[in-house]
Amino acid sequence: MAVAYKDLLDPAHLTRIENYALMAKGAVEGFLSGMHRSVYHGLGTEFLQYRNYVPGEDLKYVDWKVFAKRDELVTKVYQEETSMNCYFVIDASASHNYQGERAACTKLRYACMIAASLAYLATRQGDNISLFAYQDSIVEALEPGHRNGQLHRFLQALIRLKPEGHANHERLLQSITHHMRSRGLVVYLSDMLEAEETLPRMLQTLRFQHCDCLAMQVLDPDEQDLPHGYPVRYIDSETGQEVTTFADTVREGYEKSMGQFMEDLKKGFRDAQVEYTLLLTTDNLGRALSQYLHKRESIT
Amino acid sequence: MLSFGNSLFLFALAGLAVPILLHLINRELAVNLKFPSIRFINRSQLPRREKRKLRDLLLLLLRLFLFAAVVLAFAKPVWIEPLASVPEGTTLRQTVYLVDASSSMARGNQWQEALAAVRKDIADTDSDQVGMVVYADRVLSQLPLSEDSDPVENFLQELEPSFTAGSPGPAIETAVRLFRPDSDKRLVLVSDFQETDWQRDLPGVSEDVELVFLTPRANDAVNVGIVNVNTVPVGKNRARVLVTVRNNSSESQTVSITLNGEFGSEEKMVNLPAGQLGNATFTLDVEEPRAMTANLRADIYNRDNVWHFWVAPHPVVRVIAFLPNLDEPQAVNAFYFLQTALEVESESDWVRFEVMALDRGFFEESVLVDADVIVIPAAAAYLKDYQWEDLITYLDQGRTAIVLPGERFPKQFRALERHGIMNSRFLGLAGNTNERQTPYHLSSINPSSRLAQTFADAAAKDLFLVNVYRYVRLQPSSEDTILMAFENGDPAILALSVGQGTLYAPTFAFDPSWTDLPLRNSFLPLVRELVQEGFDTNRLRQQIFVEEASQLAEPILAPTSLEADGKYWEINVNPSESVSGHVDTEQWLPALLSQKPLYAKGTATTHAFPSGSGSQKDLWPWLLMIALLCLLLESLLTGIKDTVQPSVLQKTDPV
Numbered sequence: 001m002a003v004a005y006k007d008l009l010d011p012a013h014l015t016r017i018e019n020y021a022l023m024a025k026g027a028v029e030g031f032l033s034g035m036h037r038s039v040y041h042g043l044g045t046e047f048l049q050y051r052n053y054v055p056g057e058d059l060k061y062v063d064w065k066v067f068a069k070r071d072e073l074v075t076k077v078y079q080e081e082t083s084m085n086c087y088f089v090i091d092a093s094a095s096h097n098y099q100g101e102r103a104a105c106t107k108l109r110y111a112c113m114i115a116a117s118l119a120y121l122a123t124r125q126g127d128n129i130s131l132f133a134y135q136d137s138i139v140e141a142l143e144p145g146h147r148n149g150q151l152h153r154f155l156q157a158l159i160r161l162k163p164e165g166h167a168n169h170e171r172l173l174q175s176i177t178h179h180m181r182s183r184g185l186v187v188y189l190s191d192m193l194e195a196e197e198t199l200p201r202m203l204q205t206l207r208f209q210h211c212d213c214l215a216m217q218v219l220d221p222d223e224q225d226l227p228h229g230y231p232v233r234y235i236d237s238e239t240g241q242e243v244t245t246f247a248d249t250v251r252e253g254y255e256k257s258m259g260q261f262m263e264d265l266k267k268g269f270r271d272a273q274v275e276y277t278l279l280l281t282t283d284n285l286g287r288a289l290s291q292y293l294h295k296r297e298s299i300t
Numbered sequence: 301m302l303s304f305g306n307s308l309f310l311f312a313l314a315g316l317a318v319p320i321l322l323h324l325i326n327r328e329l330a331v332n333l334k335f336p337s338i339r340f341i342n343r344s345q346l347p348r349r350e351k352r353k354l355r356d357l358l359l360l361l362l363r364l365f366l367f368a369a370v371v372l373a374f375a376k377p378v379w380i381e382p383l384a385s386v387p388e389g390t391t392l393r394q395t396v397y398l399v400d401a402s403s404s405m406a407r408g409n410q411w412q413e414a415l416a417a418v419r420k421d422i423a424d425t426d427s428d429q430v431g432m433v434v435y436a437d438r439v440l441s442q443l444p445l446s447e448d449s450d451p452v453e454n455f456l457q458e459l460e461p462s463f464t465a466g467s468p469g470p471a472i473e474t475a476v477r478l479f480r481p482d483s484d485k486r487l488v489l490v491s492d493f494q495e496t497d498w499q500r501d502l503p504g505v506s507e508d509v510e511l512v513f514l515t516p517r518a519n520d521a522v523n524v525g526i527v528n529v530n531t532v533p534v535g536k537n538r539a540r541v542l543v544t545v546r547n548n549s550s551e552s553q554t555v556s557i558t559l560n561g562e563f564g565s566e567e568k569m570v571n572l573p574a575g576q577l578g579n580a581t582f583t584l585d586v587e588e589p590r591a592m593t594a595n596l597r598a599d600i601y602n603r604d605n606v607w608h609f610w611v612a613p614h615p616v617v618r619v620i621a622f623l624p625n626l627d628e629p630q631a632v633n634a635f636y637f638l639q640t641a642l643e644v645e646s647e648s649d650w651v652r653f654e655v656m657a658l659d660r661g662f663f664e665e666s667v668l669v670d671a672d673v674i675v676i677p678a679a680a681a682y683l684k685d686y687q688w689e690d691l692i693t694y695l696d697q698g699r700t701a702i703v704l705p706g707e708r709f710p711k712q713f714r715a716l717e718r719h720g721i722m723n724s725r726f727l728g729l730a731g732n733t734n735e736r737q738t739p740y741h742l743s744s745i746n747p748s749s750r751l752a753q754t755f756a757d758a759a760a761k762d763l764f765l766v767n768v769y770r771y772v773r774l775q776p777s778s779e780d781t782i783l784m785a786f787e788n789g790d791p792a793i794l795a796l797s798v799g800q801g802t803l804y805a806p807t808f809a810f811d812p813s814w815t816d817l818p819l820r821n822s823f824l825p826l827v828r829e830l831v832q833e834g835f836d837t838n839r840l841r842q843q844i845f846v847e848e849a850s851q852l853a854e855p856i857l858a859p860t861s862l863e864a865d866g867k868y869w870e871i872n873v874n875p876s877e878s879v880s881g882h883v884d885t886e887q888w889l890p891a892l893l894s895q896k897p898l899y900a901k902g903t904a905t906t907h908a909f910p911s912g913s914g915s916q917k918d919l920w921p922w923l924l925m926i927a928l929l930c931l932l933l934e935s936l937l938t939g940i941k942d943t944v945q946p947s948v949l950q951k952t953d954p955v
Contacts (some may be wrong), residue, residue: 095336107336193337223336231330236338244330249344257340 010284011104011113050074084184085144086122087211088115088154089176090133091190092140093167094237100222103281110281111189111218112158114288118187121289123151130179131157134172135165144184166238169195173202180206185295186213191223196261200268213274214295216288217265220281226254302919303481305376312371319363355937362934369927377919392483394445395427396475400491401459402436402466403846403877405516407492407523407601411461413516414490421488421514422452431478435471436462437847445478463603463858464847465874466497473503485509489885492516496876498883513885522549524572525604525878526557529594529870531611531841533651534583539611541582543594547572548880559584561592561611586611589868591861604878608861610841610868619655619831620671624682630706634677634810637818641827651832668694673831678706678809680715688719696799702830703805709772721796721803723777730790731770739767743787749795751783754829755822763822768792768815771808793830804830842867845874 053062053073061075096108105113119129128144131154140157142150167190180186186206192199192215203213222228228247235242247254262278269276277291304310335341397418405411422430430452431445440462443455468491479485487509491498505511528544547553557580558567568580589612596605619642621635635657642653658667668674668690676683680703683691695701705712709729716722731740742764745752755763774791776782781795783804796803808814810823817823849856849871852864859872883889 098334098336191336194339220336226341228331228333232333233330234333234335234338234341237334237336241338243338243341243343245341245344250342253342254340261340 011110011281048077051077085128085130085180085182086118087130087132087144087176087180087184087186088119089172089186089188089190090115090131090140090158090161091167091169091192092133092161092163093135093165094163095167095191095193096218097163097237098220098222099281100220100227102221102227105281106163107191107218107220107281108161108163110279111216112161114216114218114279114285115187115189116155116158117285117289118292119151119154121292128184129154132172132176132179133157133161134167134175136168137171138175141179143179167195169198169202173205177205177209180209180211183210184212186211187292188213188215189218190216191219192217192265196264196268200265200272200274203269203274204272207273212295213272214291215269215274215276216291217276217278218281219278224255224258224280226251303378305378307375309371309375312374313368315371316364316367319360319367359934359937362930362937366927366930366934369923369930373920373923373927377923379917379919392429392480393427393486394429394431394479394483395422395425395486395488396431396433396445396478397421397488397490398468398471398475399432399434399459400436400466400468400489400497401434401440401461402494402497403461403463403603403873404466404492404494404497404601404879406461406603408521410492410516414514415456415459417514417516418456418488418490419453421512422449425486427486429483431475432456433471433475433478434459435466435468435474437464437467439471439474442474442478445480462846463873465845465877466491466494467500468497469500469502472505476503476505476509479509486512488512488514490514493883493885493889494877494879495881495883496879498889511890513889515882515885521600522551522553523599523601523604523878523880524548524553524555524596525601525875526594526596526607526872527577527875528843529607529609531609533586533613537585537587537613539584539586539613541584541592541594541609541611543580543582543607544577545570545572545580545596546577546875546878547574548878550574555596558595559592560595562590584611586613588613589863593861601878603859603873604875606859607870607872608859609843609870610861612841612868616652616654617672617831618670619653619673619675620668621655621657621675621677622679622683623657623677624659624679628678628706630809630811630813631678633812633818634704634706635675637810637823638675638677638827641818641824642831644824651828653828653831672699674699674701675704675831676701677704678708678811680704681706681708681711683715688715691803692719692721692798695801695803698800700801700831701803703803705772705807705809706811709809713772713774716796716803716805721798722774722794722805723779723796724791724794725775725777727773727775729770730773731768739769740771740786740788741768742766742784742792744785746781746783746795749783750832751826751829754825759825762820763826766815766817766820766822768808768817770814774807840867841870843870843872846871847874 050063050066051074053075057075063074063076066072066074090108090111092108096111097106099106103110115131119131122129123146126146128146129142129150130144131140131142132138133140140161142154142157186203188199188203190199199215203215206213226247231244231246233242233244266276275291275295277287279288399414399418405414429445429447430449432443432452432455434440434442441455443451446452468489472487472489475487476485485506485508487505489511491514493513493515524545524547526543527546530542530544532540532542534540541559543557543559545555545557547555552571552573554569554571556567556569558565559582563584566582568582570578570580572578589610591608591610594607594609598605619638621638623631623635626632639655642655671694674691674694691701703712703716710726713722713726717726745755745760745763768786771786771790771792774794776791776794780791781797782791782793783795784792786792790807792807794805794807796805808817810818812818817826844851846856846859852869854864856862856871861871862869
């Protein structure tokens with residue numbers, strides 16, 4: 001049975017693919033092939049491949065020799081040659097181990113899927129990719145690069161990640177600041193819980209180092225609406241604190257507090273001039289990919 | 301009046317509080333859930349399940365009833381009908397007579413005296429109710445407590461002594477249970493108080509039971525009784541009968557012992573000192589099994605003057621040899637020597653052997669059943685695993701097997717180790733050629749074995765000169781018995797216990813290339829004794845006493861001899877009933893009975909009564925029925941509850 005386009009970006013579908021490389025390739029190719037007109041080809045001089053001409057496209061890229069031979073309009077695609085670094089920063093604390101009944105995977109797995117897809121896309125665009133994953137301290141670090149094997153190393157690092165411990169954002173900032181010496185794009189993936197004041201400030205610091213930031217908040221739908229219709233003893237994944245409650249009676253207050261938290265977070269990022277995107281673990285990866293491409297284009 | 305047999309169980313009713321408390325605090329249980337952040341989650345009161353309140357209440361009531369009914373049933377409640385004849389304010393006087401009807405009560409006129417004593421006691425004692433328990437090896441009959449005297453007299457008229465030994469313990473318990481808890485209790489023990497019966501385990505009797513001992517007049521007249529008759533085959537179709545008698549009187553006696561049977565009768569005189577045993581021996585021609593009796597002349601106790609027994613020639617011993625491979629010379633040689641040694645007949649031998657060879661395909665459980673002894677000459681290496689299992693099953697039943705090594709001896713001994721038959725460790729071969737200049741010699745025989753009797757003193761000389769050129773060396777284990785050993789201490793023949801049977805494992809083959817034993821004089825007695833070592837030549841003869849005859853298909857109540865289940869049964873009166881000693885009923889017996897009360901003081905009023913005694917009714921069957929009904933309703937109600945609202949508690953932690 002043929003795989004539908006929407007399936008290629010559906011977390012429920014993608015999470016069944018254990019191999020990150022395969023998963024990222026499928027998601028990205030699916031995403032790109034679904035667009036009417038792709039302008040995100042490379043701007044370099046090294047020929048990469050042909051693709052069919054799309055009406056409206058600049059005629060200067062049409063290969064007329066091929067047209068003469070085969071009576072077929074094709075455009076040349078070139079390998080982009082830039083030195084832009086794409087830093088992926090992933091929060092791998094214990095709170096990312098949550099998977100609600102509606103979600104197909106845990107938050108960490110979802111964040112890794114996004115990172116893998118974006119890294120694949122970035123590599124395809126000729127960007128250098130780098131990875132920082134952290135909990136109490138940095139647990140995975142990969143220097144920027146685009147040579148052979150960089151994507152493989154990136155994906156292997158993602159595989160090794162296990163959601164544990166408490167997220168120490170301040171320490172992360174201190175650790176990665178000196179790594180970011182050149183201009184680049186920081187893709188930050190986290191649930192951002194209890195950090196609505198810290199994170200915008202932190203990412204703003206990175207902006208001062210000429211890095212564009214893309215903050216992607218990964219949440220489980222359960223965290224938005226607290227759907228449990230039975231008494232639950234909630235145990236905080238990171239602190240171990242407990243609270244026993246009946247969700248039906250506290251849901252209204254919870255949604256209100258959560259809404260306020262999200263608003264504060266958005267405002268903080270807006271003030272820090274950091275682009276913010278909320279992603280639920282039930283959302284398909286298309287939004288994340290398009291966010292990246294828009295940002296990438298604006299940088300270019 | 302309501303009474304309880306096990307009133308301590310009533311304390312368990314306190315457990316009723318548990319479901320009530322559970323009901324009062326009944327709330328849904330919280331499910332543990334690891335959540336990313338509990339920052340915005342407030343604590344709240346857990347909801348009560350108000351919707352199911354009525355159903356819960358019904359369930360609670362049913363469960364309380366169920367629990368209470370089970371507890372009360374275990375407490376053995378009894379409903380005792382109040383007696384109209386007992387005036388208010390007076391105590392009911394009850395007397396139970398415990399009458400010994402064991403065989404010894406038939407001595408002289410003891411039985412008549414005992415019954416007369418009972419009648420006199422009933423007449424002399426002003427009891428409101430009289431009951432009776434008659435016993436021998438068990439409770440034979442009982443008469444419930446009754447105010448009417450006619451049933452008692454009718455009951456007495458039908459009694460007569462049995463042919464069994466007495467066991468008063470269970471009868472005392474039965475008699476005590478006949479009493480009402482609130483009555484004035486009197487237990488009258490009517491017996492000869494023979495020491496062989498009354499020195500067994502006796503139960504204690506509560507202090508509120510008055511004990512009375514009615515003893516028939518002691519009779520010290522002469523009594524000589526037969527204690528045992530044994531038969532031993534002597535030569536072909538001849539048997540020796542050994543009659544053992546005891547003089548139970550205080551003076552020496554000369555008695556005449558007569559054997560009676562189809563052949564006629566034969567008599568012998570025996571002189572017996574006081575209290576001593578004596579024997580008389582008869583030799584008879586026996587061609588086929590026949591029942592006989594040994595008789596003494598009449599005396600004060602005639603039941604020990606007759607002894608029923610069987611005289612039978614010993615059956616042929618069937619030896620089955622397993623010969624799977626006729627090409628194996630050692631197997632064929634060993635079989636030839638064994639067959640020759642076992643089948644040779646002489647007038648002095650009283651055991652006959654029948655040797656049969658089995659092919660490979662016939663070694664199976666159904667064939668083995670017919671074998672008295674199995675011999676596996678140099679062929680154990682050919683046995684499959686399932687055949688080893690068959691052999692072990694065969695040995696488990698108390699049979700015998702002999703396994704001789706052959707060329708493939710390592711496989712045989714490793715199989716013995718592997719199947720857990722042999723605990724000794726196989727080490728290898730000692731010696732390897734028959735040209736060896738210094739052969740090994742046997743040097744010792746296990747003194748507790750039958751072989752040690754056969755080869756005692758000079759008879760062992762030839763055996764110890766036997767040359768063994770090679771043998772299988774074993775490191776002996778303490779769990780294996782060494783029947784014979786070499787000079788260096790290595791085992792020559794092992795006796796391996798398998799269940800109730802024995803497997804004999806010589807460590808050398810009965811073959812000229814291994815030893816010259818088959819060519820020596822010692823071989824024949826060695827083989828025949830080895831085969832008989834674990835074989836019971838008397839296995840078909842069964843000697844039991846009348847009280848043990850319940851194991852037979854048809855009940856036997858008197859001494860006799862009969863053939864049943866392929867065995868010859870000799871059923872006689874227990875000689876312990878001939879003993880004239882009596883226990884002391886003045887001090888020793890009352891003290892013994894009061895030492896271990898059946899029921900602790902103060903709780904004697906709570907014992908249960910046997911059903912059918914007339915004035916009491918057991919209530920526990922009704923309570924169990926109520927409990928079952930409650931259980932059924934509870935299951936129905938629980939099913940409805942689960943259908944109406946699936947329990948959210950079944951939800952699992954998604955993390």
